[in-house]
Amino acid sequence: MPEPPLLAVRGLHVTPWDRGRAVPAVRGVSFEVNAREVLAVVGESGAGKSLTARAVLGIPPHGAHVTGSVRLRGRELVGGSYADVWGRRMAFIPQDALTVLSPVHTIGDQIAAAVRSVAKSSREEARARAVTALDRVGIADAARRARAYPHEFSGGMRQRAVIAMAMVNEPELVVADEPTTALDPEVEAQVLEVLTNAREVTGAALLLITHDLRVVAGHADRVLVMYAGRAVESGPVEPVFHTPRAPYTAGLLASLPPAEADAADRWLPSIDGAPPSPTELPHGCAFAPRCPLARQECEEAEPTLAAVAGQPGHLAACHRSVDLPVPATRLFARKATA
Structure with a gap:
């Protein structure tokens, strides 16, 4: 046991x-x-x-x-x-x-x-x-x-x-x-x-x-990703970081500067918008207003945390988790930081 x-x-x-x-x-x-x-x-x-x-x-x-x-x-x-x-x-x-x-x-x-x-x-x-x-x-x-x-x-x-x-x-x-x-x-x-x-x-x-x-x-050893008061992804660090199944997690990872970035390179991916106030949460998925994959079902119902197929212990809360590309960080366009 x-x-x-x-x-x-x-x-x-x-x-x-x-x-x-x-x-x-x-x-x-x-x-x-x-x-x-x-x-x-x-x-x-x-x-x-x-x-x-x-x-x-x-x-x-x-x-x-x-x-x-x-x-x-x-x-x-x-x-x-x-x-x-x-x-x-x-x-x-x-x-x-x-x-x-x-x-x-x-x-x-x-x-x-x-x-x-x-x-x-x-x-x-x-x-x-x-x-x-x-x-x-x-x-x-x-x-x-x-x-x-x-x-x-x-x-x-x-x-x-x-x-x-x-x-x-x-x-x-x-x-x-x-x-x-x-x-x-x-x-x-x-x-x-x-x-x-x-x-x-x-x-x-x-x-x-x-x-x-x-x-x-x-x-x-493991990571729990929170957004707007809820868990949106969790699991062992390696699968969550290498194959995130929640767009929010992908956005956080995309926003990380490279370890040895060129000092002259001022361009970094970013997540548009800002987190919602807890008093003004949207009806469906709280991340939908910032998500590049959001569609009607995302605005109508909040997703539940569910197992990711083939990855023991890896959970994600997203209606579009199977649609995310690999790497999922491609979802977020490059933005100027200056």
Whole structure:
């Protein structure tokens, strides 16, 4: 019998309130994360990626209504308590380290506090574990740097410290929400390598929220593509990236600049238009107004996520999925970026 998933999300809806009306921001998203696996969730801003992550973590926006199911090792979390889950079984790496690091406590004391929040450790034991955690994420002279304050760390070092804090109790699942957005490319690569190494040591699975498809290609096992609050494609990274069956996924991939693009070449494919507001969703497929293959049925009914023939685990939500060319990126014309 196959091992059950570590995390199973089924029919997740997240509905915040804005100016007195309900906003369908996440609409029936389902996915799984297996033990030791990396699942990347991608999509444009407003796709619902971060709201999905916050609902999984049990920290949706104030007043938001969450329905559906989020199960960690079979235990239902929606509507339940996260008291013995946070830190011990599930941890969070935010986009901005300063949102979780206190400016008035040392880095080492904050990591030690995370240790003592889930285990009966003495202060000395907790501090020793904090130093070990910092050393694990590549902080040189960890014992000395543990006595430093957040403002004494660079942005990349702060992000490493937050990774150390998330991993120090060896959780089963780590949720990382755009963990390298504010970093330059060289530091981003270093932080991602640190995160990968820390995962290998602790055995944690990772739910990675990102907009960077290059990060997905280099670090994820599977990918979930979201648009307008729904999943439009999912599956192992290789088939999704090489033979996408949802035009939106093809558009995202087409928009990537070549790895060694000519600096004088200012022409890149792009997706026309912009994602719809959650309060003004079209009646049928939400991507139809931007899709080069849209026809009448796309405007009348929203497609469901269905299996792609011949590709195990690959799902796509598109009425025209069988009509996509190979490569599907040909669907999108080249546009001037200047």
